[in-house]
Amino acid sequence: MNDSNERKLALSHMTVAFTAFIIACFMGEYQVLERSGLIESLGSPTVYFASVSTHGVLMAYVLTTFFIMGFGYYTASTSLNMPVWNKELAWGGFGVALFGVVLAAIPLLSGLASVLYTFYPPVQGHYLFYLGATLLIVGSWAWCVVMIVMFYQWKEANPGQPVPLAMFATTANALLWLWTSAGVAMEVLFQLIPLSLGWSDTIDPGLARTLFAWTLHPIVYFWLIPAYIAFYVFVPKQAGAFIFSDEAARAAFIVLVVFSLPIGFHHLYMDPEQGKGWKMLHGIGTFIVTVPTFMTGFTVIASLEIAGRLRGGKGLFGWIGSLPWTNTMVLAVILSLLMLIFGGFGGIVNASYAMNAMVHNTAWVPGHFHLIFAGTTVIMYFAIAYYLWPILCKKPLFSNNLALVQLWTWFIGMTILTTPWHILGLLGQPRRISSVVYNNLLTLSWKPYELAMIAGGLIMLGSACLFVYLLYKTQFGPATEEFNAQVEYAEPLHPVNSLPEYLNDFKLWNKVIAAYMAVSFGIPILQFFFIGTFDSSAWGY
Amino acid sequence: MHIDPLEKQWAQIVLAICGLFVTLIIIDALFHNITTPGNVETIDSASLHLSEEFAEDNLGVHRDENGNVSVKMVAGRYSFFPKEISVPAETNITFRWVSIDVLHGVHVPMTNMSTMIVPGFVAELQTSFPKPGDYPMLCNEYCGLGHDHMWGRIDVVEKDQWHASKQTTNGAAGNER
Ligand SMILES: [Cu+2]
Numbered sequence: 001m002n003d004s005n006e007r008k009l010a011l012s013h014m015t016v017a018f019t020a021f022i023i024a025c026f027m028g029e030y031q032v033l034e035r036s037g038l039i040e041s042l043g044s045p046t047v048y049f050a051s052v053s054t055h056g057v058l059m060a061y062v063l064t065t066f067f068i069m070g071f072g073y074y075t076a077s078t079s080l081n082m083p084v085w086n087k088e089l090a091w092g093g094f095g096v097a098l099f100g101v102v103l104a105a106i107p108l109l110s111g112l113a114s115v116l117y118t119f120y121p122p123v124q125g126h127y128l129f130y131l132g133a134t135l136l137i138v139g140s141w142a143w144c145v146v147m148i149v150m151f152y153q154w155k156e157a158n159p160g161q162p163v164p165l166a167m168f169a170t171t172a173n174a175l176l177w178l179w180t181s182a183g184v185a186m187e188v189l190f191q192l193i194p195l196s197l198g199w200s201d202t203i204d205p206g207l208a209r210t211l212f213a214w215t216l217h218p219i220v221y222f223w224l225i226p227a228y229i230a231f232y233v234f235v236p237k238q239a240g241a242f243i244f245s246d247e248a249a250r251a252a253f254i255v256l257v258v259f260s261l262p263i264g265f266h267h268l269y270m271d272p273e274q275g276k277g278w279k280m281l282h283g284i285g286t287f288i289v290t291v292p293t294f295m296t297g298f299t300v301i302a303s304l305e306i307a308g309r310l311r312g313g314k315g316l317f318g319w320i321g322s323l324p325w326t327n328t329m330v331l332a333v334i335l336s337l338l339m340l341i342f343g344g345f346g347g348i349v350n351a352s353y354a355m356n357a358m359v360h361n362t363a364w365v366p367g368h369f370h371l372i373f374a375g376t377t378v379i380m381y382f383a384i385a386y387y388l389w390p391i392l393c394k395k396p397l398f399s400n401n402l403a404l405v406q407l408w409t410w411f412i413g414m415t416i417l418t419t420p421w422h423i424l425g426l427l428g429q430p431r432r433i434s435s436v437v438y439n440n441l442l443t444l445s446w447k448p449y450e451l452a453m454i455a456g457g458l459i460m461l462g463s464a465c466l467f468v469y470l471l472y473k474t475q476f477g478p479a480t481e482e483f484n485a486q487v488e489y490a491e492p493l494h495p496v497n498s499l500p501e502y503l504n505d506f507k508l509w510n511k512v513i514a515a516y517m518a519v520s521f522g523i524p525i526l527q528f529f530f531i532g533t534f535d536s537s538a539w540g541y
Numbered sequence: 542m543h544i545d546p547l548e549k550q551w552a553q554i555v556l557a558i559c560g561l562f563v564t565l566i567i568i569d570a571l572f573h574n575i576t577t578p579g580n581v582e583t584i585d586s587a588s589l590h591l592s593e594e595f596a597e598d599n600l601g602v603h604r605d606e607n608g609n610v611s612v613k614m615v616a617g618r619y620s621f622f623p624k625e626i627s628v629p630a631e632t633n634i635t636f637r638w639v640s641i642d643v644l645h646g647v648h649v650p651m652t653n654m655s656t657m658i659v660p661g662f663v664a665e666l667q668t669s670f671p672k673p674g675d676y677p678m679l680c681n682e683y684c685g686l687g688h689d690h691m692w693g694r695i696d697v698v699e700k701d702q703w704h705a706s707k708q709t710t711n712g713a714a715g716n717e718r
Contacts, residue, residue, distance in 0.1 A: 045686040116683055122660060123643050123685065205644065205660050248548055269577045270646070271657045272664035276570070276579035283566060287559040294555040298548065352566055354575040357653035361646050361681035428650020430681035433689045440677040440694075442650060494543040527581070534585040534661045539643050541685040 006077040006084055007392045009091070011475075013070025014385065016098060018468060020062035021378075025464040027055040032417075032457040036450040037435055048434035049114040049541075056117030057108060059374070061136060062101055064223045067381055068177075069094070069143040071226050072170045074388065076147055078487045079166040079233075080154045085146055093142025096135050104132025114541055116432070118216070119192060121208045122536035127196035130188050137181050147174035155505075162499045165246055166233045166489055172253045173225040175506055179261055179513060180222055183214025183521075195538055202535030206273030207528040213264035214521055221260040221289075223373060225253070227380035231300045231333060234387060236490035238329040241307035244299045246492035250503045252292035252299075257506075258513055259289040262520035269353045270360045273533075278524050279353070285520070286351045293344065297337060304333070306493070328403045332383030335411040339375035343368060346422065361432075364425020371418045374460075379410055382467055388487070389474050396483045398473035402466060409463040417456030420449035578656045578666040586641055586660040589615060595639055602626050610634045616658045617641035618685050621678060621693035628695065629703035630673045638664040646682035649695055657682060670697040 031051055034042045077084050084090055106128055107113035113125030151171040155163060163171075187208050194200040232249045236242050243249065265282035268274050308319025324330050346368040349355045359365065390397045397403060429436075429446050436443050502508050569575040589595040595615055601623045603611050610632055615622040617640065628634055638647060638658045645658040649670075656664040670676075680691035698706070 045689060049683070049686060114686070120644055120683060123683075206662060209659065245543065245545055245548055247543060248545075268657075270655055271659060272578055272580060272582070272662040273659055274579055275581050276576050279577045279579055280567065280570065284563050287563050290559060291552070291555050295548075295552060298551045302547075348562070352562065353577050354566065354569050354653070357577075357655045358651075360655050361648065361657075362650075428648065428677075428679065430646075430648065430679050432681075432683040435689050437689050438677050438679065438692050440675070442677060496543075531581065531583060533583050534587070536586060536643075536660045539685070541643075 003077060003083070005087055006074055009084060009087070009094070010070040010074040010388065011392045012094060013066045013073070014388075016101070017063045017066035017070065017381075018385070018471065020058040020066070020101070022464055022468045024055045024058035024063070025461050027051045027058075029454075029457040029461045031055065032450070032453045035434060036447075036454055038451070038454065043435055045434045046111055046114075049116075050108065050111040052432065053114050053116050054105075054108045057104065057133075060117050060219075060223075061133065063378075063381075065097065065136060065140050068173065068222065068226055069097075069140060071229075071384060071388075072143060072147055072174070074392070074487070075166050075170050075229070076150045079164040079170075079489060080150060082150065082154065085150050085153060089142050090146050093139040093146075095139070096142070097139025100132040100135025100137075100139060102132070103135065104129050106132075118212065119187070119208070121192060121195065121203045122205050122539050123541045124192075124196055124538040125541075127193060130192045130196055134185070134188050134193070137185055140177065140181070144174040144178050147171050160498065162246075162496045162504055164489065165243070165249055165492075166229055168250055168504070169225060169229045169232070169253045171506065172257050173222060175510065176218055176225070176257045176260065177222050179257075179517070180215050180218040183211045183264075186214075187211040202537050204528055204533050204535050206271075206533055207525065209268060209271060209273065210521070210525055210528070213267045214261075215264070216267050217264040217286075218260040220369075220373070221256050224377050225256065226384065227336065227377045228253070228256075228296055230329070230380045230384050231296060231336075233489045234329050234384070235300060235333045236303040236307065237488050238327050238387075239304055239307035239323060240310055241303050241490075242493040243490045244302040244306070244493055246494070246496045247499070247503060248295060248299055250499075252295050254503070254506075254509055255292040256289065258509055258516070259285055259292075261513055262516045263289060264521075265524075266351055266353075266356075269356050273528075274524055278520070281520060283351060283353060290344070290348065290351075293340070297340065300333065300337065303490075304330075326400070326404060328386045328400065328407060329383045331404060331407050332379050335407060336376045336379045339371050339379070339411070339414065343372035343376055347372065359425050361430060362425035363421050363429040363431050366431050367418045367421030367425055370421065371414065375411075375414045375418070379407060382407060382410065385467075385471060389471050390483050391485055391487060393475045394483050395474055395477070395479040396481060398470050398477055402470055406463050406466045406470065409459055409466070413456050413459030413461075413463055415456070417453050417460060420452040420456075424449045574667065575653075578664050580663065580665045582663040582665065583661060584639055584663050586639065589639055589641055594637070597622075602628055612636045614638050614647075615641055616645040616647065616680065616691075618643065619680075619687040619691040621647065621680075621691070624693040626693075626695055627698055627703065627706075628670065629700045630670050630697050631700050632703075633667055633669050635665065635667050643684050644682050645680050645684050645691070647678060648681045649676045649678050652676070654678075654695075655681075673697045673699050 034048050073084050107126035113129035115123050115125040191208050195203050263282045263285035265279050266286045305319050308322045311322045313319030313322030386403050600613050640658045640660040648655040654668050656666050658664050676695045678693040678695045
């Protein structure tokens with residue numbers, strides 16, 4: 001199959017993703033520096049909050065969405081062995097999303113939309129920001145449509161056959177994203193855009209927060225699923241083993257999709273506009289959604305153990321040493337799992353609301369999600385990029401050793417950055433302040449941790465630059481040899497010959513989600529139209 | 542379909558752990574009142590000053606005839622009103638917070654006195670401070686470019702001393718401003 005169009009699609013999307021990533025990394029390091037107060041002339045809330053807003057949008061929306069789309073197109077085409085359906089739609093989605101990013105970047109960079117990537121009405125930014133964000137989402141819906149159509153095309157052509165795991169998970173993510181993005185889309189279309197254009201004078205902040213909470217949790221799984229896909233379908237192959245259980249993997253993806261949606265109120269634990277009972281319901285769901293992650297950890301470690309033993313590792317832990325640590329995919333998964341263990345622990349603290357009250361909106365929270373997102377998730381994006389770039393460009397990776405250095409430094413930098421960040425949270429430092437002006441003894445104890453964070457951020461910035469450099473050299477360096485490798489997917493230990501339909505399709509699960517969402521979000525949203533809430537007028541910042 | 546016995550065992554362990562955590566949280570919520578602020582009480586942020594409860598003269602610490610202590614506070618860019626309060630230690634205190642403008646949050650570090658303050662709603666919570674001391678009261682939600690400067694002080698005094706000081710305030714119902 002001539003896959004030049006698919007390769008171009010994947011490369012274009014991922015190039016946008018990693019361009020956004022490297023710009024945002026520089027902003028991140030500026031932010032730790034500014035925040036520490038070490039260099040007095042840097043101190044500027046105006047620049048700081050413009051930077052925080054841009055950093056958040058670039059990392060959380062641009063890096064992720066473009067990476068996921070590019071990776072999805074290539075996964076669909078290689079795992080199903082068919083060309084991307086409707087390439088005009090795919091390229092159209094890319095164009096719309098990219099145009100949205102450019103549109104949003106104008107007010108963000110000029111300080112006209114310092115409302116953070118979470119929007120926070122009744123504070124109001126420039127309408128171009130909301131319009132750009134909407135176009136980014138609309139563009140990504142084109143990707144969802146293409147994935148779902150390809151899924152069903154393949155099923156029709158291969159009746160009764162299990163859909164390849166990589167595509168099953170990719171489609172799960174496309175469906176998840178359609179469900180997920182609906183919340184923020186409603187907030188932007190019905191509340192923020194009318195307000196910012198002056199069509200409405202007031203806004204209901206409680207409703208806006210509820211709609212955003214709809215999106216805010218499952219979006220994390222939208223970002224995470226490509227990492228899980230790599231865990232299941234790339235890692236075992238690269239380590240020299242098999243998928244421990246193909247069926248369990250499918251079940252994990254299904255539970256992730258179903259249960260990550262109706263649990264967003266754990267972001268509203270400390271909010272007054274939703275009742276205690278709803279929060280408890282969402283809290284219980286939050287614990288249920290940890291189950292597929294625990295199962296994934298088990299399966300991946302089991303696959304690694306099989307690999308280690310096949311390679312001659314003996315004893316209880318001897319297999320760890322005999323793993324191919326110099327394989328970027330294998331090294332990345334080990335580091336990713338380590339960060340997941342600590343990040344997951346922090347997540348359980350946040351989910352438990354007695355403890356959450358102590359750390360809510362403190363520095364603990366960005367410490368936690370940087371560990372889970374920029375750590376666990378993005379390190380797998382790196383590994384996927386190192387794996388795919390040579391295949392997409394048909395040139396070998398510029399340097400495997402430098403790639404290993406890059407992964408290690410990212411991990412070390414992340415550890416140095418997020419450990420003090422968590423401690424600062426326990427010491428009560430709020431997140432999202434640009435300087436410490438409080439006149440209190442307590443704040444003196446924050447200083448050394450802020451300085452450590454600068455070092456961690458600097459190591460990560462260096463690592464990020466090395467990553468981009470490696471991709472650049474791979475793509476544009478002179479090719480000394482023809483590189484013609486193909487994507488290789490791991491085989492399950494026990495071949496899957498037939499599957500019950502509920503593990504091979506999403507029709508049933510969409511109905512379950514619809515019912516669950518109607519209860520867990522439908523009623524809490526409707527309440528705003530019955531209890532007589534008071535709107536707020538718009539405020540600058 | 543193939544499910545490994547080890548996998549089944551692990552799934553059971555995981556479910557048991559989750560069940561344990563959820564049970565503990567529910568017990569704490571139902572029996573120890575360690576729960577979330579979620580009273581869903583609406584208020585018009587634009588006319589707080591006209592409301593009885595949050596009129597300027599009524600803000601701050603109150604003690605009723607039965608000795609219950611409550612605190613009414615207004616958050617607005619970029620301060621808490623009143624900016625300094627004094628409360629007794631080891632006493633159950635009801636806090637009621639409202640915003641006059643945008644989103645705020647308030648946290649007293651190292652304690653669970655924490656809530657979001659969403660315009661249009663009264664955020665109510667109950668807590669007690671076990672240790673006397675001088676605590677900052679920090680806005681922990683981005684509310685605008687002056688957010689860094691939004692903070693207040695809360696002086697937690699030994700129970701007996703606080704009550705003694707209230708006795709001398711000349712029957713002002715413990716209203717501090
Ligand atoms: Cu504030």
